[in-house]
Amino acid sequence: MGRRFRWFWAAYAVSAFGTWLAFDAFALIAILALDAGPTEVSVLAAAGLAVGAVVAVPLGPWVEFRRKRPVMIAMDLIRFAALMSVPAAYVLGWLSFAQLLVVAVVVGAADIAFTAASGACLKALVRSEDLLVANGRFEATTWTATALGPPLGTAAIGLVGPVASVAANAVSFLLSAAGVRAIGGREPRPARTATPPRPGAGDLLEGWRYILASPALRPLFFNTVLVSGLIMAASPLLAVLMLGDLGFAPWQYGLAFGLPCIGGLIGSRLARPLLARFGQHKVMLTAGTLRACWSLGLAFIGPGPAGLFLVIAIELGLITCMGVFNPVFATYRLERLPSDRVVRALSAWSITSKATVAAMTGVWGLLAGLTSVRTAIAIAGLLLLATSLLLPPTRPHVPTQERRPGITGKATTRMSTAPALDPAHTALLVMDYQPAILALLPESDSEALLGRMEKVIAAVRARGGTVAYVRVGFTEADWAAIPPTNRSFAPIAQHRLMHHADLDTAIHGRLAPQDGDIIVRKIRYGGLSTTDLDRRLREHGITTLIIAGISTSGVVLSTVLDAADRDYRLYVLADGVADPDREAHDVLLRQVFPSRAHVLETAELHTLLRAD
Structure with missing residues (x-):
């Protein structure tokens, strides 16, 4: 999985060992150094979790649209500073039960923010098919730390004093921050295509809302x-x-x-x-x-x-x-x-x-x-x-058709009787392959998509087919024309997002158009509804469309439904479309698209292209 994952894994391992080394350390310090009774110890254990959880509630929306690695480093440094205050106060004779309680709350909230950011970081860092291996390594690391940490921490307390394991835990977070920093590489800023810059009350609950609405x-x-x-x-x-x-x-x-x-x-x-x-x-x-x-x-x-x-x-x-x-x-x-x-x-x-x-x-x-x-x-x-x-x-129900791996690492469906393509009457639609949209996907998936699409575009051009590009971008007049009733696009207009002249809304440089290609700009989901693409395709004699785009549940779904109603013959590239919502992606490819289009892999496209 590469050097970058190994640094991420090392950062996780060192902080996990530090955490388990200091397992129950606050309770032991409260008992041994502060003469705390069972009630105080119970309050310390429960309050650190409960109050830390409440403090962490607004952190989720705040972290969501920021680069994850800087957030992880910040949370590591906060935990380092908070925990190091305990041995410092102990040495100076200033340690109190109130300080332990505050530190427990701060560390608890930072733990939650770090864990959430690290999950998003892992998803972006590791290919979909490697997620299980990565999570297996983290699980093995956790249990190794669980087995070795507590006895070593207890021994350290007996030899050095009650705050020794806390100091070691603090240092582990400092080393974790260094490990995250060493991952290197460019981390794109998450796109905010439909989210206001300041989280409101609805954003605070969005995590629970999404989980509870998902049957999976x-x-x-x-x-x-x-x-x-x-x-x-x-x-x-x-x-x-x-x-x-x-x-x-x-x-x-x-x-x-x-x-x-x-x-x-x-x-x-x-x-x-x-x-x-x-x-x-x-x-x-x-x-x-x-x-x-x-x-x-x-x-x-x-x-x-x-x-x-x-x-x-x-x-x-x-x-x-x-x-x-x-x-x-x-x-x-x-x-x-x-x-x-x-x-x-x-x-x-x-x-x-x-x-x-x-x-x-x-x-x-x-x-x-x-x-x-x-x-x-x-x-x-x-x-x-x-x-x-x-x-x-x-x-979940899966239609009884041929199943094969697609971009999500899940099974996708294709029709096994797809007819050959006539390049002279075929157009490849490359839709929403823009930096702002690609940023919604894990970085590894974006790179894989771009690599596949480079080959597909070259193959269609080589066989004499038409390549048409669809991108989303807005002018001031477009924003002004979006009514507040439009749930998807009203926030874009309100916050002036996706301006048509922004570099992030241009077609990705690796898929740059050439002379003779069709290029249209849209202001809604579908590639046909707010453009003159249909007219231009008809002028070229196009009757068949090969569809690729991001996202599967957005531009691809809208275009497939619209193009099917306009009587085009459709082919959907299962590994040329993608969606941040993997469940929606999978359902559409398995259960929705096959009734309107032939669903196939990019590798199969070459065998279906034929000359006149």
């Missing part, structure tokens, strides 16, 4: 949030049960949760071959169901070696299933998030998860006090079994 993401959202909340809610109760009632030594408790982390490494390595053999949906459904089946057993552990072995076995099974599920789920989620909503959706997901963990931890503490520790753990285990009902039970 909505059940997984509720499933993953509840699973993490229930597991984390039972975690402190299990510590009370093992270290208190059952009399296990601290090293045995550490062993019970450190050793099973090897399951995360095993699971992350199994994810890819399982996916290749059984498919994404079946692996996610099976692993997601199995990961909910283990925790109930923790209510029945007893003292001695047998009890310790049972805890290790249960945690090993749980973590192995999570090691398989997590990278597959993370890839599935990124594939279905449009590039202009990744940060807001991931922020909403993370905020909800952290807030749920904080709320459930408090509720389960009260539940244990009203009943018993074992009863509360058992209730969490029973509810976890029910979460499997929230997993998507069926695969």
Whole structure:
């Protein structure tokens, strides 16, 4: 996946190890240095998550339309400064519980912003087909850090003092910032084709709105949030049960949760071959169901070696299933998030998860006090079994036609009986291949698209076909003519976006037109509706259109529907169209376009072109 991904992975690894090295460090500092009681420690743990999540709410819209790597570096530096204030105050004798609370909130909010920005960065940095491998490596890194960090952090506290692991964690964020900076390369500024420069109340909720409106993401959202909340809610109760009632030594408790982390490494390595053999949906459904089946057993552990072995076995099974599920789920989620909503959706997901963990931890503490520790753990285990009902039970409907890989890495559909093309009566429509539009896609996908289209344009020209370019751009008069009732284009007019003379609205230089090509400028989605393209095509004797463009759900959809009504014979290049919304792209290619057009790959185009 290249040098740039390796730097990204290194940055993630060093910060992950630093975070787990300082696992529970604030609680230990509060107890050992500030003589805090159980109530204060609980408040510190819950408030850091809950208040940090609330503070992070406006960060999603703010981050969405900014370059992600500078945001990640800024969040790393904020976490470094906040965490380093703790050992500095400790050495000077100024450390207080209030400071720990403020630092926990700041770090919690920065964590959410960094995680959301890094998800968008990963999607832009890695090719679609490599996302699962990348997420698998991150998952393996997480479990390695989880296994090694806490015991090393505890040892450092014993040898150096209570703030040693916090200082190490702070330095890890500084190294992470350096790693992100070393990624290098040009990161384009995200285009704001329909979004106001200042986020309003609607933008703050856009992440939740998109998730809850998506039939693919909505059940997984509720499933993953509840699973993490229930597991984390039972975690402190299990510590009370093992270290208190059952009399296990601290090293045995550490062993019970450190050793099973090897399951995360095993699971992350199994994810890819399982996916290749059984498919994404079946692996996610099976692993997601199995990961909910283990925790109930923790209510029945007893003292001695047998009890310790049972805890290790249960945690090993749980973590192995999570090691398989997590990278597959993370890839599935990124594939279905449009590039202009990744940060807001991931922020909403993370905020909800952290807030749920904080709320459930408090509720389960009260539940244990009203009943018993074992009863509360058992209730969490029973509810976890029910979460499997929230997993998507069926695969989305796919027509029974030939399936083959397309640009999204998903299966696309093509008609196997596409007739040969007569270049003299055929035009290739290259639509919205403009820098401002290409910026909505991951950088790796944009480069691949441009490379394919260069070859397609050259092939059509070589065989005597017509090449027609469609681009979107607005004059002052065009903006003034857009009514406020137009939901898609009114924001463009309001904020004077996509001016026709801007360099970002020109046809991309790699696909530059030549003398004799048709060039039109449009002011709505379709390539035909607001241009004279239809007249000019008819003048050239064109009866067949080869369609390529961005986005699939915008210019391509509108043009296909309009051109079909005008009785053109249509061919849609499955790997010459793309969309920030991968789910919409996939549905259109599989279920909508085949009834109006022949859907084929660019590689097949050469065999269909024939001379008169």
